[in-house]
Amino acid sequence: MLRAMRTQVGIIGAGPAGLLLSHLLHLRGISSVVLERHSRAYVERRVRAGVLEQGTVDTLTAAGVAGRLRREGLPHRGIELRYGGAGHRIAFEELVPGRTITVYGQQEVVKDLIAARLADGGDIRFEVDDVVPHAAGTDRPYLTFGGERLDCDFIAGCDGFHGVSRPSIPAGVLTEYEREYPFAWLGILARVAPSADELIYARTDRGFALHSMRSPQVSRFYLQVAPDEDVAAWPDERIWAELKARLETVPGFELTTGEIMEKAVTPMRSFVAEPMQYGRLFLAGDAAHIVPPTGAKGLNLAVADVRVLTAALAEWYATGSREALDGYSRACLKRVWRAQHFSWWMTTLLHTFEEEDAYGRRLQLSYLDYVTSSPAAATTLAENYVGLPYD
Structure with missing residues (x-):
């Protein structure tokens, strides 16, 4: 017999997408449980992206989790393209006034989000075995893991490219676009x-x-x-x-x-799964799309997805309207495909091909x-x- 519990949103994955979603939902008064197969130490030291877009910094700031980012992050107002024996600066401050990037490691964002969620009494479960989504196509989805059952209104698959969320969607629902470099x-x-x-x-x-x-x-x-x-x-x-x-x-x-x-x-690798939702299961971040890191878009796309999903869930809980939830994929994919093209363009512009x-x-x-x-x-x-x- 599985031991049962309940929350409003079950979140698979304690990376930036899952943790930020949990925090943003908490700020809207929506409960969640985050399930992560790795240990806290592992996710906090896992080195990944380190370039935060202006919108990502603004989102973390508005969410109240950017104190250390503001102190320790390294704002950059340009980048250099070096080729042919010369360097050429692309000056952000002149070309796009008021918008820049900040260098701050993804693992540091994760540490900040974990600390914030735990300080607020958030439920993050590390080293969870055998997470499986169930009944996502119904109005009673649930997750099973390690002899327990988590009933919820919605499931958010934030568990990365190799996670369990996307493969749990029935065959024929998703169209997958992929390019290997x-x-x-x-x-x-x-x-x-x-x-x-x-x-x-x-x-x-x-x-x-x-x-x-x-x-x-x-x-x-x-x-x-x-x-x-x-x-x-x-x-x-x-x-x-x-x-x-x-x-x-x-x-x-x-x-x-x-x-x-x-x-x-x-x-x-470049990868996109369409749509980014099935019933009451919503994919966010690397679970739905991968970009080559040349354009520094992976973490930033995850944040953009989570912003859209948070607003859609908040609307549903406040009004019962599914309009924003039904438009989740469409809203996210517009930005995803722009980032896909930019990342592909930067990659082909700067790499050598045999x-x-x-x-x-x-x-x-x-x-x-x-x-x-x-x-x-x-x-x-x-x-x-x-x-x-x-x-």
């Missing part, structure tokens, strides 16, 4: 001060490289590598040598090296020249990068 990213976290004040996106014939940061003492780097690359083939010495070869391409720039704390290979011929390389460089010399083209990049305003 012929390369991956080798991500490096190093205990070393950043060598530049802003992010550097470097396009070279050796492959793409990204110089980023997490704090004044910790830097984040990425190297384009083969999709089946073995991280064991990349000792620290090789990593630093390759980063230098791809980043030290402009006069006067010298890469600071130091202790490497983490390294991992991340595949590059099958690319001399003609293709010249086209790529020509477009880089256009973006870095035309205010109109640079504005398109800037306004997409800092995040389009919410409707």
